[in-house]
Amino acid sequence: MAKIQDHIFPLFKLTGNNIRRHPVINLISISIITISMLLLTLYFLGYSNAARIVSSWRADLRIVVYLDDNIDAERMSALKNYCRELDEVLRFDYVSKDQALKNFKVTLGEDASFLTDLPENPLPASLELFLDSAVADVDDVELLARQLQRQVGVDEVAYGSSWLRQLFSLLKTVKYFGVLFAAFLSAVTIFIVASTIRLSLFARRETIRVLHLVGATRSFIALPYLFEGVFQGAVASFLALGLAYAGFRYFKDWLQLQAPQWPIALQLKFFTALPLLLFLLLGTLLGIAGFLLSSRWIRQD
Amino acid sequence: MIRVSHLNKSYNHPDMILKDLSFEVKRGEFVYLSGPSGAGKTTLFRLLFADIKPNSGQIVIDGLDLMRARPSRIASLRRRMGIVFQDYKLIPNCTVFDNVALALEIAGTPRKLIQKTVWQVLKVVGVERQLDRLPVQLSGGEQQRVAIARALVNDPQIILADEPTGNLDYEIANEIMHIFNYINSQGATVVMVTHNRALLQRFKRNVCYLDQGALQAYVWPD
Numbered sequence: 301m302a303k304i305q306d307h308i309f310p311l312f313k314l315t316g317n318n319i320r321r322h323p324v325i326n327l328i329s330i331s332i333i334t335i336s337m338l339l340l341t342l343y344f345l346g347y348s349n350a351a352r353i354v355s356s357w358r359a360d361l362r363i364v365v366y367l368d369d370n371i372d373a374e375r376m377s378a379l380k381n382y383c384r385e386l387d388e389v390l391r392f393d394y395v396s397k398d399q400a401l402k403n404f405k406v407t408l409g410e411d412a413s414f415l416t417d418l419p420e421n422p423l424p425a426s427l428e429l430f431l432d433s434a435v436a437d438v439d440d441v442e443l444l445a446r447q448l449q450r451q452v453g454v455d456e457v458a459y460g461s462s463w464l465r466q467l468f469s470l471l472k473t474v475k476y477f478g479v480l481f482a483a484f485l486s487a488v489t490i491f492i493v494a495s496t497i498r499l500s501l502f503a504r505r506e507t508i509r510v511l512h513l514v515g516a517t518r519s520f521i522a523l524p525y526l527f528e529g530v531f532q533g534a535v536a537s538f539l540a541l542g543l544a545y546a547g548f549r550y551f552k553d554w555l556q557l558q559a560p561q562w563p564i565a566l567q568l569k570f571f572t573a574l575p576l577l578l579f580l581l582l583g584t585l586l587g588i589a590g591f592l593l594s595s596r597w598i599r600q601d
Numbered sequence: 602m603i604r605v606s607h608l609n610k611s612y613n614h615p616d617m618i619l620k621d622l623s624f625e626v627k628r629g630e631f632v633y634l635s636g637p638s639g640a641g642k643t644t645l646f647r648l649l650f651a652d653i654k655p656n657s658g659q660i661v662i663d664g665l666d667l668m669r670a671r672p673s674r675i676a677s678l679r680r681r682m683g684i685v686f687q688d689y690k691l692i693p694n695c696t697v698f699d700n701v702a703l704a705l706e707i708a709g710t711p712r713k714l715i716q717k718t719v720w721q722v723l724k725v726v727g728v729e730r731q732l733d734r735l736p737v738q739l740s741g742g743e744q745q746r747v748a749i750a751r752a753l754v755n756d757p758q759i760i761l762a763d764e765p766t767g768n769l770d771y772e773i774a775n776e777i778m779h780i781f782n783y784i785n786s787q788g789a790t791v792v793m794v795t796h797n798r799a800l801l802q803r804f805k806r807n808v809c810y811l812d813q814g815a816l817q818a819y820v821w822p823d
Contacts, residue, residue: 305712306710306711306712307709309706309712310703310706310707313706317694317695321694506690506692506693507692507694509690510690510691510692511703511707512676513650513652513679513686514679514680514684514703514704514707514751515678515681515704515707516707517672517673517676518672520707
């Protein structure tokens, strides 16, 4: 009685033979998939890091509400209550005129001496609103600022999100471009894998004919090529991820050396386990898709 | 075992290669398909294992109608047949062992049995010492023996052989014929294509004689 391994072992043996006997074809195929996967990996690595860093900047989103100098206590209390009720506001701090001056002096350091000559404190009191990045979209900040501006006792509202909004809009474009880029590279990779498998089929057409003649089924003939596609995709993915990691380490070290005071290098991160697995899976799927495209060349005689 | 009825075949040409051919080969029979060059022997040979399709007519082998059978059934039938080709059709990059083992692997034979069975069949045809050689390192006679070993290794009920002695000298051809006789004596049905009249005289068997695509005679030995 034949066991399942008696059917599977010959397929792996044939796959091994195919790979050993056509090293150049396999090397070309693996190299091309590696390059495609490396481009994809670098692209998504760059995108994910940029998105995360920009998100961390968004977490620092603040709105500063400058108050009228002559705001009374009742109005002040109403304004604080209003801010407390806002979903987007995590917390807020009241900065009095005196505290604002102190802070300003600390910021100016040695240059703060001119402030002592002023007849009165020119700085307004303010409410510093810290926004919840999970709730507040960058687009919402502008709307919120306009609402606050309309409140009685508010002199001016300042927020620094307009540049962030532009950055997010750029990232969104990059994300959509990335999808197109991934689709294009995947299509090219599938085509190349299919072509190399077709070359391999052509080189082994006599062997395939013999296999047909001695009673091999189409699946017996085709499966080693499927395994070959899986092998090429998996090896290429490993190589691409390895190269991407080496490049990432080099870039991070270089950035740290070039700008040690800039914390951005420390924020850069390589893929976690899940995206790594997804990339390996993607490479393997590209190999399988390449096989499927070329498998119609294996006829059942 | 093999029934051919009203078989017609042409290759995109008005002239028929085979014309209304009918004959039957019984289980355990040894039949030569003979005739001059161009008689349609090789075409008939290829039709018998469904390598090509006829224009009309019917071929039934072991109860399977080749014209109607699905590809998987044809593959299954080929696994139960042993086919020997004039040009051997060995896989050049595979060793003698691998070439013969392939037929067993396709049939899903347990791995433990493969080594033993391949060695035994190579011993029967006398090339057991060439186990690790590639076909290109063998003589024509040795390659033919390996091809026969591959055809025999699955213990087939039917052997089809196309000019298996065509490229061989007298002595080796005799040895090959003894092997086929031995297989036949073990119960296998053998259909052998040959145009070698001397062979027909030396090893007398039923002869299906073709000429210009038609069955001219079905001759029994004296």
